[in-house]
Amino acid sequence: MSSSSIPAEPILEVRHVSMVFDGRRILHDINLSIMPRERVALVGGFDSGKSVLLRILAGLMKPATGDLYLGGDRVSSYDPWGVPWSRPVGYVSQNHGLRSNMTASENISLPLIYLNQMNEAEALSTARTFLARLGIEGGDRRPSELSPGERGLVALCRALILEPAILLFDEPTVVLDVDHAERVMGVLEEMRNRIGLAIVGACTSESVAKIIGSRIIWLKNGGLEENGA
Amino acid sequence: MNRASLPLYSSILDGIGVARLAFRSFREAFTATSGARFCIQRIWVQQMKFTGVDACHIVVMAGFLIGAIVALQSLSILPQVGAAGMLGKLMAMVVIRELGPILVAFIVIGRSGTAMSVEIGTMVVGGEVAALRSLGISPRAYIVFPRIVGVVLASFILLVYFDMASLFGGYVASSMLIKQHPDFYLRSLGEHIHLIDIVATILKGFLFGLIISSIACYFGLRVQRSITEVPQAAMRTVVAAILACLACDLLVSFSYIRI
Numbered sequence: 026m027s028s029s030s031i032p033a034e035p036i037l038e039v040r041h042v043s044m045v046f047d048g049r050r051i052l053h054d055i056n057l058s059i060m061p062r063e064r065v066a067l068v069g070g071f072d073s074g075k076s077v078l079l080r081i082l083a084g085l086m087k088p089a090t091g092d093l094y095l096g097g098d099r100v101s102s103y104d105p106w107g108v109p110w111s112r113p114v115g116y117v118s119q120n121h122g123l124r125s126n127m128t129a130s131e132n133i134s135l136p137l138i139y140l141n142q143m144n145e146a147e148a149l150s151t152a153r154t155f156l157a158r159l160g161i162e163g164g165d166r167r168p169s170e171l172s173p174g175e176r177g178l179v180a181l182c183r184a185l186i187l188e189p190a191i192l193l194f195d196e197p198t199v200v201l202d203v204d205h206a207e208r209v210m211g212v213l214e215e216m217r218n219r220i221g222l223a224i225v226g227a228c229t230s231e232s233v234a235k236i237i238g239s240r241i242i243w244l245k246n247g248g249l250e251e252n253g254a
Numbered sequence: 255m256n257r258a259s260l261p262l263y264s265s266i267l268d269g270i271g272v273a274r275l276a277f278r279s280f281r282e283a284f285t286a287t288s289g290a291r292f293c294i295q296r297i298w299v300q301q302m303k304f305t306g307v308d309a310c311h312i313v314v315m316a317g318f319l320i321g322a323i324v325a326l327q328s329l330s331i332l333p334q335v336g337a338a339g340m341l342g343k344l345m346a347m348v349v350i351r352e353l354g355p356i357l358v359a360f361i362v363i364g365r366s367g368t369a370m371s372v373e374i375g376t377m378v379v380g381g382e383v384a385a386l387r388s389l390g391i392s393p394r395a396y397i398v399f400p401r402i403v404g405v406v407l408a409s410f411i412l413l414v415y416f417d418m419a420s421l422f423g424g425y426v427a428s429s430m431l432i433k434q435h436p437d438f439y440l441r442s443l444g445e446h447i448h449l450i451d452i453v454a455t456i457l458k459g460f461l462f463g464l465i466i467s468s469i470a471c472y473f474g475l476r477v478q479r480s481i482t483e484v485p486q487a488a489m490r491t492v493v494a495a496i497l498a499c500l501a502c503d504l505l506v507s508f509s510y511i512r513i
Contacts, residue, residue, distance in 0.1 A: 083384075085384050085387060085388060106275070106392075106475055107394065108387055114388050115388070116385065118384060118385065122381030122382045122385030122386075123382070125380070135293065135389075135391070138289045138292060138293055139391050139396070140290070140390055141289065142287060143289065184388070184389075187390075
């Protein structure tokens with residue numbers, strides 16, 4: 026995708042979204058639009074509903090009320106065991122969701138083989154190249170043999186390998202340690218410029234929010250409070 | 255009272271859910287791209303190895319012992335009523351048609367059904383299923399379909415092994431323990447085992463494999479957030495799969511008798 030073909034309309038939008046768990050209100054009347062190339066940081070306490078909002082944005086959870094739009098199209102159906110979108114959304118959960126019986130390279134190459142029809146050798150080579158860009162050695166290790174930070178980076182690679190329009194990252198703190206922050210931000214910046222990647226990161230710390238987001242949004246009492254950073 | 259809390263009502267809903275899951279997994283897998291089929295094939299081969307090859311010795315042992323026990327018990331009673339020649343008939347009816355498919359199903363439920371529901375439930379809790387969905391990989395095509403195919407094929411193979419081992423067990427019991435002439439047992443089997451017995455047992459093997467794997471995947475995927483739901487999913491799989499296999503057995507046996 027060339028820089029000039031990046032659309033000016035929101036990639037992802039939620040309107041009047043509310044969520045209730047076991048009678049407890051988690052989110053209330055949330056309205057949020059994410060534009061191409063935008064860097065958004067969602068900041069909130071441990072129980073503020075950041076992860077729930079990210080899952081709703083990723084199409085993985087149905088909100089109690091409200092609508093979800095991807096590229097201007099309203100998402101009308103929700104299938105708990107199906108694919109939420111016709112195109113991939115980069116989503117990295119807190120537990121990273123790596124396939125435990127696959128190596129790091131195999132985890133990253135899976136979407137390339139499954140969706141992009143790439144042959145296995147080529148997909149593994151692409152995966153190792155991407156891992157090397159983020160400074161990860163030893164793509165032949167399984168998730169149980171990786172440190173939490175490395176697991177986060179592998180999950181990030183897997184989420185970005187298909188070049189999605191948006192990256193939703195739950196708790197990126199773990200991959201933004203001193204050694205990797207520069208490389209990670211470099212890769213994300215390159216993809217922002219090249220394909221218009223928008224980034225939404227959910228974190229608890231304002232200092233991390235300032236690293237990942239040019240737009241910082243606080244989640245308090247189930248609602249959003251916003252001010253520019 | 256909430257209707258969903260009634261056991262019969264929730265069982266019917268679960269039954270519909272299992273059937274829909276199996277049907278949609280087949281539909282999605284058959285329309286999958288070549289790259290997806292490559293990944294799916296790898297999983298069903300692994301599943302077949304786990305369910306079929308790794309359980310082979312258990313099934314062969316169980317089959318041999320059951321065949322020997324049935325032959326032994328039969329030969330202790332049949333000669334008293336002048337029906338020693340009916341041993342083959344009994345082996346066909348009791349072991350090939352009924353005990354074989356049911357015992358293989360119980361072994362598959364105990365080994366693979368529980369393992370599948372625990373594995374898939376753990377994948378849900380660990381965020382693997384959500385990650386696959388966000389990437390655009392359908393859990394039905396990638397997780398459910400290959401497991402169903404693997405278990406169905408493995409159940410069929412295990413059933414063939416079980417039948418062969420049980421007939422051999424019967425032979426050992428009648429010719430070595432009871433000291434009947436070997437020809438007596440083989441002739442009796444040849445006279446009373448018909449093609450329809452083999453068809454019925456194969457049909458049951460396929461159906462039980464389909465039922466067990468679909469139920470295991472369904473309860474595994476129904477796990478929501480907590481790791482404590484995973485053993486409950488395994489328990490529900492065992493109970494539902496046993497009852498469903500017995501109900502299916504009754505239907506097939508009834509149809510068989512009508513034929």
